[in-house]
Amino acid sequence: MESPSGRQNTSAEVEQETLDLRQVKEADTGARDFTHEDLDALEFTWTIVDGRLLALDRFIPSHPGGPLINRAVGRDSSDLFHAHHTSEMARAVLAKCFVGYVKSTQASNCRIRTELNKRLEAYIKTAKTGTPWAEVIAFSMLSLFSIWTYFVYVQGYFWLNILSSWFWWRHLDAGLHSVVHGDFRYSETLHRGLYRAYSLLCHHMLDHYEGNPLSLSQHFEHHLYTNDFRKDPDWTVFAVGRNWIRRHACNAWQPYNAWQVFYWLPVRCLLEPVTEILTMLATCMNGASQVFEAPAGLEKFTARVEDVVSWWFEAFVSPGFQGAAFLFQPWQQALSALILSRAIAKLVLLPFAEVQHFLMPDESFQDEEFVLRQLRTTANLRLSNPVVRLLDFLMFHGDSLQVEHHLWPAMSFVHLRQASQILKNTCQELGLPYHEIGFWEAYYKVWEQVKVHSEQPE
Template sequence: MTNPKFQPLNPTDFSKTLRSRVNSYFKDNNLSKNGNSGMFFKSGIMLTLFFGPLLVLCTGIVSSIPLIFGLYITSGIGMAGIGMGVMHDAIHGSYSKNKKVNNIMSYTMNLIGANATTWKIQHNVLHHTFTNIDASDDDINTPFFLRFSPHAEKHWIQKYQHLYVWFFYGISTLLWITAKDFVNAVRYNKMGHYKGAKKFWKEITDISIWKLVYYSYALVLPMIFLPVAWWIVLLAFISMHVITGLSVSIVFQTAHVMPDLDYPIPTNTGVIDNDWAIHQMATTTNFSPNSRFLSWCIGGLNYQVEHHLFPNICHVHYKEVSKIVAEVAAEYGVPYHVKKTFSRAIVDHLGMLRSLGHMDAPDVAVAA
């Protein structure tokens, strides 16, 4: 399928005004758009939370089963923190103004069992460009038993998805570290994202090597050295991924699979009749903007609107940038979606999943 194009080609007044004011904010306050000391401090904490418990487990000095589970779960919290608050900015190029630093920090994605290159295609290219556009946004392209868009194919089992989706959220990173990167690499090669067979097979080799490294220190070495049955270590390892999978999936999906957001469809000529920036406003929502703690923990992804508009800006700046976005949106009459709390966002997401499981035709706003 050919991905759609956005119209108008020239930025709207809203888009130009917003970008101008955001740029002025950084210039007037003599601020870098990249990470600051707080970002580096957070990176240290999240990396320590992930690697620290695994290091203890690899030494084999732990014999308590509850402690083994506790260490793995702590590592899962660190893994989620790396995914949302470290590698995410690095892969967008907003972690540092130094490209080498961004490249190095993006490999924290590989260290937690996934792959930075395939994620960059899925997330930066397909999701950020074509947000909530069925068959183009890879974040809403799901297996037949899940339906994240009113334009996706309908199956009877989906009427129960609001009940069983949590299981699949929980195992999402387990699927990611085993099969998803390989499956996506094959798909993206067919879509032309890899230039030639040589680059594709190099990527397959890199994915394989990184996964062997990850499984070695996260699972195999603890199995060898811990004085407990191998299946106990495996269950603890799975519990780590359930924590990460639930955390990451809920944060990302509550930003887009929501009842008051748009799911635009291209015209017959493959055009989205909208400015790209306004499209991002219509397909994305913030949540819990007043919780500094939550924002710190999830890498500022409660400000998803700002992230989608300015992925080149580090998340440590989103709270201040959000004030500018809200102001300009009000001036131009552009919708600015915000859920007051994270719990409200989860409840609305649950309701949207239930609605999508029952609806046969779109009952949300779509592009002409």
């Protein structure tokens, strides 16, 4: 049985959760009803799940999902709760939080979510979980990566670098993504070790995934408001400013956008990699200079040094920057391999990293159930070749399975492929939308978007 944090429960824990859940249901019969006026006067931190009022003060510090629970405070969080908890037993954890019912609450319509969770729960119960496959895959891939770095950086295998660096570049980012989402649940020690490894190898993405203790990370915000260009950080943060490529009307139009139909691919494959490399170099140099500033205290100085070391470590080892290659190869060869490998990576990864998030919602969909809105606005990348599917899986969490990942962010990547088939069959049965886009079709889709938004708005 799966706990809300994704860890496998023991039989004793399951029995206790069943007892707690039964006690909650019995307590519900005599529970107090609250009005919306009552909520304004409450002196504790609360949320509403399926019409039940919950007090969160004692639960927030121990919440397995960390600061994500802050998004539930003071609102009806039914959609948020069901998105991150596939089992009904997750309700047992909230047993001691139950306060009463909220009268006339505008509870979320979760009919579709309930049906999908019911079908996925049957699979999760029968899935083989005795072997920590996620951890086995992670450590195996990190070992292969260390071998790859030796042949590419030290021995200078030029074509091995060009043809495979995109895979490792994306793997390291997805590995950090998997750690943050809790995919490695078998052992806290293993989890900490993998977190340390991936946060070193992909340090520049750490703040995006983790955020800070006072707020949600941009990545969690993205999961809450996927493809809503008013709230999704992928639009409000990353898609603002002086963009060379204008792919949506929410992007500010610039005079040079008028010609972007002809130059958007060279910009993506050449200009973006160069600017990213220069940005990393500037960050490392600025960080090194900050180490020599007068520290405010030993603790802050140590944290500053660790941060700078992490930046430099990534700059030397990451396939996206390859600083170590410049120590063992002629700089001309190392530089040309770096630029060309990044250009190839941008080409190969475009459908994985971009297309799934550009089915922008129509205004009429805004009040729909969360699940239905996700199904309308997110797409999977259709991969029919089994070798390609294996590569996609080894890049962690199946980058092509964005629909399932958006609906169940807490689900381990080892379950997503099976969940995809269950969800696809369910959508066909219930007449729900389920989008899949071919790899080459993705390029045409992006080109069409760029062409449409190259016109200056009136």
